[in-house]
Amino acid sequence: MLTGRVLKPGVLSTKSGGSSIGGNIFSIIRFSTHDGPGIRTTVFMKGCPLACWWCHNPENWQHLPSEIYRAERCIGCGQCIAACPSGALSAGAKGVVTDPDRCEHCGRCVDACPAGARERTSWRVGAADLVRSISRDAPFYDQSGGGVTFSGGEPLAQSDFLLAALQQCSKLEIHRAVETSGYAEPGTMLAVARRTDLFLYDLKLVDPQKHRIHTGVDNARILSNLRALSESGADIIIRIPLIPGVNDDTESIALAGEFITRLPCEHGVEVLPFHRAASVKYAKLGLSYRAENLTPPPPERVAEAARQLSKLGLTVNIGG
């Protein structure tokens, strides 16, 4: 959930700022209280190898920069359609429609729009510049026990950039959290672990077939990486997003709970109920929202899932 102040593209330099390593980020949220302990600066990085159909952050799927469309500002002039070299835009009943399979993110439609209805929403930044910006919030970290959280997308999908930023934050003694789907090369995961104080690790489904159906990827690597991180002594909060019809049944929760109890070390668990706040983002991106008809789980169901996990001896919190 976004609670803090959003830093807009353009505030940071797009140059490398002395570091040769740069990466693509979508936004920086300052004064967040939902992405780890204390007051945090959360960096949302672009790109994700998963395709969870209920995703709350569709703006971060693409590794490349993305464009947003605001139908309420559109005057229907069609200049974006004419400017698009890929034929990705067409006139629809509710405004201009984007074909995501054709769009190559060249940004020409943004430049062509006379009404400010199209906007670039992400940008490239050097690791040194990013850390310089993060470090401005250091007084708040000191007072609250906070720090920086790298989120996404999947931050490990830009591993060189992530490692460089983590290393520089480490030198400044900034507490570092990484929110991950766990879908990464094992060597990369352990390299990140050496520079990370806390993982916020998503565990969606333990059943491999269901995982493939709902996220588009196999979960063997996700489960083995979680086991390896636990074995390494990493501090981990395991986050279970509770998605109706996907993993809110007692069997899926039991499988997740059993997997966690068999890990080498003890870890806290957070249950995160599905919410529909992302609906507006899909509309702006011109994407269809597959979770449109999904109803958030009622509080009693969320509490019941948390109780089921607690009975296995796990320490469980319900997140927002």
Ligand code: SF4
């Ligand atoms: S960003 Fe996508 S939709 Fe816009 S002009 Fe380029 S290819 Fe076309």
Ligand code: SF4
């Ligand atoms: S150029 Fe801008 S105002 Fe014109 S149709 Fe495209 S989005 Fe709408």
